[in-house]
Amino acid sequence: MEINGTTFEDYALASANAAAGMSKDDIAKVFGLELPVWEATEQQWIGKMSEFSPGGPEMQFFGEAFMKPKQGKFANVEAAADSSDKILEKYPKWSHHIKMQQHFAIADEVGIHIDFQKEYGISMTEYAQLGMHWGGIFREAMMGGDNEKMQKLSKKQDKLMKKWEDHFKEMYKDQDSGIGDDIDF
């Protein structure tokens, strides 16, 4: 199926590159469309996406597009985002990703929004790439039925999550006043 000459794969890659900071103008140019036509097209794909099942091939590709945004019609586009290898060079450890996750979650609990670009110098696409990379390693161990590896990974994950949870709870402790702190049994 195509909408104004674009396929769902095109739309998925456009979304991944937009999340990495590519402008809508530049994306429209990749498809040889004027901006109003591209935005109308994008709107139709957004509507179409709700029809796809979460585990289906379309949504699977949507995830893969974020891992490798420089493919298909974006393969030779200079402004297109790099694949996950690039961000893994910058943040190679699982601890890096869990730190970011916990930072976002704990800050969110006290009403603070974390801008990944400002805090860690990465785009939302790159953050998603890290998540998919480590999620993939976990999934691989699970699918392979390697219980020992799974246990090791789970243990490591718990340890890292606790480490960074404690770190950020300490960091934001002054902002975290509970509304029921004065009520006691």
Add this chain to the structure above:
Amino acid sequence: MFGFGKKEEKDETQNPEYLALVAKWDSFLEKIEARFNESLAPAEEAVLDQLEEGNYDMVSNMTAWSGIKSQLLQLEDKIETTFDDKVGPQMSEYVERWNLIDQDQKGIALRESFRPKIERFEIMLEGKVAQRFYNHAIQFLNEDFHCTQCSGKLEIKKDIFRSHYVGCDYCNTTNTFTPNDKIAEIRWVVDDIAKHKALKEWDEKESARKACKSMRSLSEDEDKTELAAAYDTWEAKEKAFWTKYFTERASYVSDYKDTIAHDVEVKMNWAFYDDKKRSDLYN
């Protein structure tokens, strides 16, 4: 005699000291419930104020709500840890563990009442925030826009919040209108306005769903008339909600007008028909 312990020799549930603990636990739960309820109005005020103070930045506004929500949800933990660390151990000095089930249950019931209340409150709050954002952002469309060729005034559509072509009535030149970020964001906030406007239908479909899900499970040879009727009611209410929601949404964004029936069908599949297919009606 017979080696029974002290707790079983007489009914300690009537012991005045135990009853005092029960009264103290009830009072604690009442205070927590009151604090939860009285926190909602200030929460709404704080989030709405933050919208203007934060120059209508929806991301930081929703993060502010997220912080307040997590404080409200901390009351759930407070109930649980208070029972586990204080109430339970103190009461156990008088009664056996099984006598504590009713007391624990009071806390569980209160905890479980918080999330549905927050969910409904959130629909109202996000709806109000979205409406305020809309009222602010739509003003940018009231500004004058002029033809690039003849400088004639252009009539910009007020229900398309993305780039679009605008023909000049004076010289017939086709111009491209590109909205600013705030106007473009309207496309996303109308979902919350629509949901708020469909709150009555949301309440009705939620109560129909709960009525249906609270029915006991049935075996193959049992009569399923009542269950089928409950599913029929839920189906009608679920459909009424999504129809109202998508119709309201389309009244703000014309892009959505032609797809209402299709959008309702898609939502009905995952919100209702998937569940019905797995129900005892077909076992």
